[in-house]
Amino acid sequence: MNKFFRIFKKVILYTFSILLLLSVAGYIYLYVLPKGSEITATSKINVGIDSFVIHAYKDSERKSIKVWTYKPENWNNKDKIVFVMHGGGRNADDYLNAWVELANKNNLLIIAPEFENKFSRYTTNDYQEGNLFTFFGTKNPKSEWAYTVVENIFDHIKSVNNITNEQYDIFGHSAGGQFVHRMVMLMPESRIGTAIAANSGFYSLPNENLEFPYGIKNTETDLQKSYKKRLIILLGELDNDPSLGTFRTTDLAMEQGAHRLERGTNFYNANKELGNKNNWEFNWAIDTVKNIGHNYKKMSESAIKWIKTNPNNAAIQ
Known part of the structure; x- marks a missing residue:
């Protein structure tokens, strides 16, 4: 023995x-x-498809990020800038290509950051969950949040290209939709004009007793400020098939709804109810697009009307 x-x-x-x-x-x-692509020489964004690589963080050279861009020939300073956030496939170049025709038609400068990660199938905390916490559960400084990286990219393109725009719009689909709605909730001080979160797999509910990313416990979220931002929950009427894409089926995720359409509706209603209960200003909206499922190209096309009608920016001609 x-x-x-x-x-x-x-x-x-x-x-x-x-x-x-x-x-x-x-x-x-x-x-x-250190990880990421090699830093490129600083230069202005070229007309057409272009890309550059910068340090993701302002106070550290430990991580770099590649940024894809598309600039129409007639785009000028003060014309609209739209960040396009890729899905779980981390395929920023594909998402950029889906916006080329939309950019030409509406004179938009498209910025598509690529949050590359070899282990993206196994970890989502670095992108759609904002990099608030490490894989091991410890907190990251705000300067290393994925949302802060977007703000850093905006500062970079403003400085290098002599751009004076004070705001940008942002669109994300699927995992990118998760990124966008959490950025609005967790960083309401960001310079977003209109945020569009399309077909998110699951959400961070306005529940301070529920652990992040399912709730907002230990995140110091100020929902009163977040509700002042313009966030559109964009849902595909046919995105009711959980077998499409990567769909989280944990117990807490399933409590949000049986599919993305239901989860998005429940998320919006929960926040709307909380805003009404506290008599807070509430600038969020929900839009269900007919005859579209989990399709980032079609949802991108449906997002344009919300960018056109942004009351904080000049309308697209």
């Missing part, structure tokens, strides 16, 4: 040591070692 316990203790010790080693190695790889 004593021999059995000695062997058992050794197995436990070896297992713990291996897990500890893997955790330390994982932490160093994800949060210490």
